[in-house]
Amino acid sequence: MENPHEILKRILEYVSVDLSRSSITDQEIRTRIESVCRQISNRACTRMLMACLLAKIHRPEIDPRKPYTEIGGEDSFSGRTYDEKYITHFINTYQLPLNPTTAFLTPAFRNLDKPLTTDLELVGRPRRTYKDTLQLLDDVYRGRVSAEDMLAEIIRILVVIREENRNRIRTLLAGLASTEDPLPLSSEDIVSLIEQHLKCKNSSRLPVLIIAAAYLSVSEKIGEYIQPLQKHNAADEQTGSFGDVEVCLANDDRVVTVYEMKMKQVTIDDIDRAREKVARARDKIHNYIFITTDVITDDVKFYAAKCYEETNDTEITVLDCIGFLRHFLHLFHRSRIQFLNHYQQLLLNEPDSAVNQPLKEAFLTLRRAAEIDKG
Numbered sequence: 001m002e003n004p005h006e007i008l009k010r011i012l013e014y015v016s017v018d019l020s021r022s023s024i025t026d027q028e029i030r031t032r033i034e035s036v037c038r039q040i041s042n043r044a045c046t047r048m049l050m051a052c053l054l055a056k057i058h059r060p061e062i063d064p065r066k067p068y069t070e071i072g073g074e075d076s077f078s079g080r081t082y083d084e085k086y087i088t089h090f091i092n093t094y095q096l097p098l099n100p101t102t103a104f105l106t107p108a109f110r111n112l113d114k115p116l117t118t119d120l121e122l123v124g125r126p127r128r129t130y131k132d133t134l135q136l137l138d139d140v141y142r143g144r145v146s147a148e149d150m151l152a153e154i155i156r157i158l159v160v161i162r163e164e165n166r167n168r169i170r171t172l173l174a175g176l177a178s179t180e181d182p183l184p185l186s187s188e189d190i191v192s193l194i195e196q197h198l199k200c201k202n203s204s205r206l207p208v209l210i211i212a213a214a215y216l217s218v219s220e221k222i223g224e225y226i227q228p229l230q231k232h233n234a235a236d237e238q239t240g241s242f243g244d245v246e247v248c249l250a251n252d253d254r255v256v257t258v259y260e261m262k263m264k265q266v267t268i269d270d271i272d273r274a275r276e277k278v279a280r281a282r283d284k285i286h287n288y289i290f291i292t293t294d295v296i297t298d299d300v301k302f303y304a305a306k307c308y309e310e311t312n313d314t315e316i317t318v319l320d321c322i323g324f325l326r327h328f329l330h331l332f333h334r335s336r337i338q339f340l341n342h343y344q345q346l347l348l349n350e351p352d353s354a355v356n357q358p359l360k361e362a363f364l365t366l367r368r369a370a371e372i373d374k375g
Helices: 004-016 027-037 044-058 079-093 127-141 147-177 187-198 206-222 268-280 298-310 321-331 333-349 357-374
Strands: 224-226 245-249 255-262 287-292 315-320
Touching: 004 044, 004 079, 004 147, 027 044, 027 127, 027 147, 044 079, 044 127, 044 147, 127 147, 147 357, 187 206, 187 321, 187 333, 187 357, 206 224, 206 245, 206 255, 206 287, 206 321, 206 333, 255 268, 268 287, 268 298, 268 315, 287 321, 298 315, 315 321, 321 333, 333 357
Parallel strands: 255 287, 287 315
Antiparallel strands: 224 245, 245 255
C-alpha cells in the first residue's frame, strides 16, 4: 500500500504532465473546486479538503466527512494528523499557494465532533466557500467523483495558480528593470511609495519588513544586525522572541533593541506588557520601540517616558511608522536604494499567508509607476 507521501507525489507527477487537463468530467463539480481553490481570503478550506481526500485514498473504508476521531466509529479519522503530517510537508516542498498552518485550527473546523455534512452551518467567510467545501465532501461520499480525481484536480489548480503568480511577478520585475534610470528615487519618493503600499489591504506585515529592511541596508555602517524574522502569525510566547524585530550588536547574539509593530494605537497596557518582557530578559534590553501606523496619544508618550528610570535605564518609546522611515532615509540618504531593494526582496520572499500575492504585485506596480513618473 502506498503511504500518503507517495500518493501526493504520484498525483503531482500525473497532473504536471499536462496542467491544462482536468481529471473531473462533471462541470459543476469542477467549477466548485476551482472556486474553493482560488479563494484568496480563505485557504483553510482547500487544505481541509486535501487532508480528507488524502485520508480517503489512503484508507478507502473511512468517511471523508468525518475528520474527527471524537465522532467515533471505524469510519472516522484524524484530519488534523493527515494535514499536519503530510499536507504541510507537501505544500512546503512544492511551494503551493496555501497557508503554512493546519486548517483544523481555523475556528470553523476546530473542536467539532460531528460529520461535515451539507446541512452543517459553519461560521466563517466567505460563506459560499464553506458551503462548496461541504458539498464537495458530500460529492466524494456519494460517489459522484472519486477522492483521487478530486485531489488531483485540487493539486492541478494549485500548481496552475503558483505558476500564474510567478509569471506575474517575473513580468512586473521585468517592467521595473526596463525603467531603470541613472537618477534614483529620492528619499521622499520612497516615503511616498511605502506610504501608498501601507494603505493597501492586508498590510499588517509591512511595518516589520520596513524596519528589517532599514537595518539590513545599513548593518555594516552601524555595527548592528537583526535576528531572523519570526513567522507572521507566531506569538512571542511560542517563539521565545521579545518582539517582531530584534536587533543585536555586531559579533554578539544578545538582543539590545526590540521593535514591536502595531497597526492600531499603542496603549498603556501594551507598554506594561513590554515592561514585563524587559524584566524577564536574560540580558539587558536597551531599547523597546513600538512602531505604529496610528495616532500616538500624549498620555502614552508620557507613560513610556517614565519607564526609563523605573526599568533601570531601558528606553521604551512609541514611534510613527512613516515618521521613522522618513528620518531613517534622510539620515542614511546614500543607502536609500539599498533600503528599497531590501524591502522589495523581503516582501517577495514572504509566504502568501503573511503577504498575499495582490500586495506583492501592488508594490511592484507602485514602484514602477513612481520610477516612470520621476522620469
